[in-house]
Amino acid sequence: MASRTELPSTLARPVDHETVVKKSRFLAHLAPAGSVAEADDVIARRRKELWDARHHCVAMVLGTHADQARSSDDGEPGGTAGVPMLEVLRHRGLTDVVAVVTRYFGGVKLGAGGLVRAYSGAVSTALDAAAAEGAVLRRVLLHEVTVDVPHADAGRLDNVLRDWAASHGAVTEPPRYDAVAHLRLLVPADALDTLAADVAAASAGALSPTVGDPRVVDVPARRP
Template identity: 70%
Template sequence: MSQAALPSTIAAAVDHELVIKKSRFLAHLAPVSSVAEADAVVARVRKGSWDARHHCVALVVGPHAEQQRSTDDGEPSGTAGVPMLEVLRHRAVTDVVAVVTRYFGGVLLGAGGLVRAYSSAVSETLDRARVVRRQVLTEVMLEVPHADAGRLDNVLREWAAQHGAVLGGTEYGAAARFTLLVPPDAVARLADDVAAATAGALVPRPGASRVVDVPA
C-alpha cells in the first residue's frame, strides 16, 4: 500500500441547515464503506424528505478516494453535485456521502448562487463533523511471559505514544500476547527497542499492513 497520506473520513453522521433567500438547504453527511451503502443513505434521505424538490448528492468511497460520483437532481447542470464533490475532494475526505435536500423558497438564486449554496452546505456540515485520520499501519504481535506482562505493557504503551503506533488489546493464554499497529518504517525500531528492553529475549512478529482509523 502507498505510504502517501491517505484521505480522512468522518466518525458519525452529521446534519446542518442553511436558509438562503427563503430556500432551505438541509445537508446530511454520513460515513459509508461502499457505493451501495451510500445509495441506501440517499434513499433514506429521499424517503424522509419526500416533499422536497431536490436531493443533490456527492460521494467519495475507497481508501484512496477511488470512486467518486455526484448528481444535480434537477438543479441546473454543474450547480450542485459537482460543487459538493469539490468540497469533499478539497477537504481530502473519503468514505463519505453528502446529500443536500433543497426546499425551494420562491426566489431564484442563479447559477452562482446555487454553487455557493450547495458548496457552503457541505463545507459547513463538514466543519461540524468529527474527522478521523487514516494511516497504513503494520500489525505486530509480541508474546510475553506473564511475569513480565505488566512491565512490558508500560514499555509498549510509552513506545506507541512516541512512535505514532497504536497498542491494541492483550490476549492471555500460555503467555500474554500484545498487538500493536505500527507505522511500517518503525517496525525495525520496535524490534530493536524490544530487544534492548528484554536483553534480546523477546522478538516481535510483524504481520500484514492495513488501513486503520486513528484518533485525530
C-alpha cells in the same frame, strides 16, 4: 523505512448541518458509506425523511484510494449542485462518504453561481462542523506487530507498549494469551525500527517484535 502512507480520510459517524442562503434552507447530511449500496440507502432514507423537499442533491466518494465517485443535481441546473459538492469532498481528501444536501426553496432565485456556492458551502460547512466534533477519521497504513512476552513480565511490558504507542502514532490491540502473552500493536512503518530498539531496551535484549502484514486503520484526526 518508508514514510507513512497517506490515505484519504473518512467520517466516524453521520453529521448534519443547516445553512440558509437568501431564505433557501440547505440541509447537509454527510454519512460514512463503504459501498454504493450503503450510500444509496443513506440517500433513500434522507428522501423519505424530508419527503416534502424538491431537491436532494448528492455526491459520494468511495474506495480506499477514493477512486470511485458519483454525483447528482436532482433537478437543479446542470453542474450547480452535485459536482461542486463532489469537488469539496475531493478537496478535503475524503472517501467512503456520501453527502446529501436537501434544499427548501425560499422564494429568491440564486442563479447558477449562487447555487454552486450554496451547495458547495453547505458541504464545506458541514465538514468544518464534523472536524470540530471529532467526527473525521484519518486513514493510515499500519503494520501488525506482536511481542511475545512471558506471563510474569506481561503487565510491565503491556504498560510500556501502551505508553510507546501513544507517542508514536501506533494503536494497541487486545492481547492474546496461551503459553505466553502476545502483546499486539498496529505500528507506522517509519516507527518499526524505533519499536524494536525500545522493546530490546525494555527487556534487556530478551524480546523483539514480530512484524506482520500492513492494514488500513481509521484513527481520530487531529482537531483543527
